[in-house]
Every structure is written in C-alpha cells, then in structure tokens.
Amino acid sequence: MKSITVFTPTYNRAYCLPILYESLLRQTDRDFEWLVIDDGSQDTTRELMQGWISDAKIDIKYHYKENGGMHTGHNAAYSLIETELNVCVDSDDFLPDNGIELMLSRWRKDGSDKYGGMIGLDEAVSGGIIGTQFPEGLKECTYGELGPRYGVFCDKKLVYRTEVVKRYDPYPVFPDERFVPLYFPYLVDADYKLLCYNDVFCIVDYQQDGSTVNIYAQYFRHPKGFSYSRKIEMRYIPFVKIKFKSAIHYVATSIISKNWNFLAESPKKIYTFLAIPFGIAAYFFLRMKRSKPKKLALPNPGS
Structure with missing residues (x-):
C-alpha cells in the first residue's frame, strides 16, 4: 500500500485536471495514489x-458520484482512503515536483500518533507564498491558532492522518444545498496538534468558477450549510473574538x-x-453585496 493519497474532488474540470496530472507524473517520490472524486x-x-488509468503511469482511483457539492466529495474520499496520510489537492491546483517527497520525508522524520497531521505552505501559480509563513521555531500548533495566536493568515495545505479524519461524522447534507464550509480542521484541533513546516506543499490557482468566487451569493444559496459550519466554529474555536464573529455569521445565515x-x-x-443586532446588520450587508462578485480565499481563523 502507498503511504499517502492525493484526493481531488472535481466537477466539470476536465479543462484543468491535466495540469494536476502532469505534476503528479513529475513527482520525485511515487509513494502515493491519486483518488479523484467526480461530483457528477x-x-x-x-x-x-x-x-x-489505462496508461498506468501512476496509481489512480476514480470514483463517480451524484452531484452534491465539495463537502460530499470529502465525505466520499474519507470513506475510500486507506493510506496512512491524505491531502486534498483541488482540481485547479497542482504539486511542486518534490511535493510528495517533502510531505513524506517530514512525516517520517517527525510524525507520530501524537499529531493529527501537518501543515505546509501554498504558493501562488504566479509565484510567491500565499499569506504569511510560520514563525521561526514554531514546530506544532492547531489550525485554529494560526491567525489569532501566531499571525499566520491565508490558505495553508493540510495533510492529515487518515485514521484521524475517519473518526469524525461526515459533513451533513442539506436538501437543495450544495455547499458546507470545510470545518474538519476544527474537529481535529480538539484532539490533536499539527506539525508546521515552511515548505511549499502545493501550488494554487483560483478559478472563476470555484467556491472562492462570489462568496456573498453563496451565503444565499447555501445558508443551512454555512449556519452548521458556524455552530462548529463556535463550539470548537477557543478564541472569544472568533466565536463572536462566528455567532454573527450564524445569526445572519439563520435569517437567510x-x-x-x-x-x-x-x-x-x-x-x-449578543450577536443578534450585529447579525441582522450582517444580513442586510450580505443582501447588498451578493450581486457584486468578489474573489476571496477561504477564510483563515483570525483573518
């Protein structure tokens, strides 16, 4: 069995998947398999x-499912993955040539049952690290501590022990909705710390049809999914400011x-x-902004 699964939830991304595939062919360490979850x-x-798959240049598993949204792709992946580690690489992203080698060498040197996994850096396809790097000397932390405690913002690449993520209930599915923000990192935070590395694990490119675009409209398309995620944040994030911010969002999406x-x-x-008046104001703000598309990175705690 391979050591790590690269899993990719995808929907109508045949036009950009070849870039990811070619990056996997270039990996200096082939101790991985690629699991593609096709969301209809x-x-x-x-x-x-x-x-x-017929070319058999790398180990590939392909799983087709009815369309349910990105979070259901994660549900399917976690049910199928058997390797020790897993990492989600989106269909519009790709790995540096030594990406798998970096992940596995770091884990083999420092990893243990004490940790839920590790965090590395994302690099923009145009060049440059996305957000801030980890402070010098920081060896371990939780995902939720990154912004408020260490001043580390923007997307990071999370690599998890498969045994850990399989312990938690799947993301919920709400009728007529196709999106639930990915809150699993906060569940893992309650039980484990993660190893931190200033290594580039992934190279990212946000597509105009992706979930990071027009976030305001998404609140109105998937309010129950957002509300559920905010409840998880309130329950598990230990920082008062973040809890209150999540409560405001929870009120706004509950109104929606x-x-x-x-x-x-x-x-x-x-x-x-206490968040009700602010949540009402946030609701009207979202109504005003939803018709104005804005490209945003997925939020990092404290940002």
Whole structure:
C-alpha cells in the first residue's frame, strides 16, 4: 500500500485536471495514489480519467458520484482512503515536483500518533507564498491558532492522518444545498496538534468558477450549510473574538434560511444572543453585496 493519497474532488474540470496530472507524473517520490472524486461532472472528466488509468503511469482511483457539492466529495474520499496520510489537492491546483517527497520525508522524520497531521505552505501559480509563513521555531500548533495566536493568515495545505479524519461524522447534507464550509480542521484541533513546516506543499490557482468566487451569493444559496459550519466554529474555536464573529455569521445565515429557532439551536447561546443586532446588520450587508462578485480565499481563523 502507498503511504499517502492525493484526493481531488472535481466537477466539470476536465479543462484543468491535466495540469494536476502532469505534476503528479513529475513527482520525485511515487509513494502515493491519486483518488479523484467526480461530483457528477457532465464534461469529459470520465473519459480523461479512464485514459490515464489505462496508461498506468501512476496509481489512480476514480470514483463517480451524484452531484452534491465539495463537502460530499470529502465525505466520499474519507470513506475510500486507506493510506496512512491524505491531502486534498483541488482540481485547479497542482504539486511542486518534490511535493510528495517533502510531505513524506517530514512525516517520517517527525510524525507520530501524537499529531493529527501537518501543515505546509501554498504558493501562488504566479509565484510567491500565499499569506504569511510560520514563525521561526514554531514546530506544532492547531489550525485554529494560526491567525489569532501566531499571525499566520491565508490558505495553508493540510495533510492529515487518515485514521484521524475517519473518526469524525461526515459533513451533513442539506436538501437543495450544495455547499458546507470545510470545518474538519476544527474537529481535529480538539484532539490533536499539527506539525508546521515552511515548505511549499502545493501550488494554487483560483478559478472563476470555484467556491472562492462570489462568496456573498453563496451565503444565499447555501445558508443551512454555512449556519452548521458556524455552530462548529463556535463550539470548537477557543478564541472569544472568533466565536463572536462566528455567532454573527450564524445569526445572519439563520435569517437567510428563515430558521427562527437559531438561538435555541446554538451551542453558545450567550454569544448568539449578543450577536443578534450585529447579525441582522450582517444580513442586510450580505443582501447588498451578493450581486457584486468578489474573489476571496477561504477564510483563515483570525483573518
């Protein structure tokens, strides 16, 4: 069995998957398999994958499912992965040539059951590290500590022990919604720390059809998914400022979904009660902004 699974949730991305595939062919360490979770693509993704599987240049597994959104792709991946480690590489991203080698060499040197995994850096396809690097001397932390405690912001690449992520319940599925923000890092935070490295694990490129575009409209398309994620943040993030910010978002998205029982359902009722006027203001702000597309990186705690 290979040591690490690179898993890629994808939907109608046949046009950019070859870049990721070519980067996997260039890896200096081949101790990995590639798991592609096709979320109901209607383009040529299936034919593309079948061709690469037939070429047998790297180990590939292809799983097709009905369209359910990125979070359901993660659910499917975690149910299928068998390797010790796993890392999600989006269909519009790719690995540096030594990406797998860096991940595995770091883990073999420092990893143990004490840790849930490790965190590395993302680099922009145009060059330059995305966000800030880890402070010198920082060896371990939780994901939720990055911004508020260490001043480390923007996306980072998370590599998890598969045994760890399989312990948690899958992301929920809400009728007529296709998005739940990925909150698994906060669940892992409650049980483990992560090793931190100033190594580039992934090279990223945000596509105009991706989940990081027009975030304001997404609040209105998937309010229950956002509300659920904010409840997880309130429950598990230890920082007061972040809890309150999550409570504000929770109130706003509860209004959008017309869930008037939000206070009773909140895991942090005092925070939520105090956040109500700010949440109402946030709701009107989101209504105003949703028609103005804005490209954003997924939020990092404290940002």
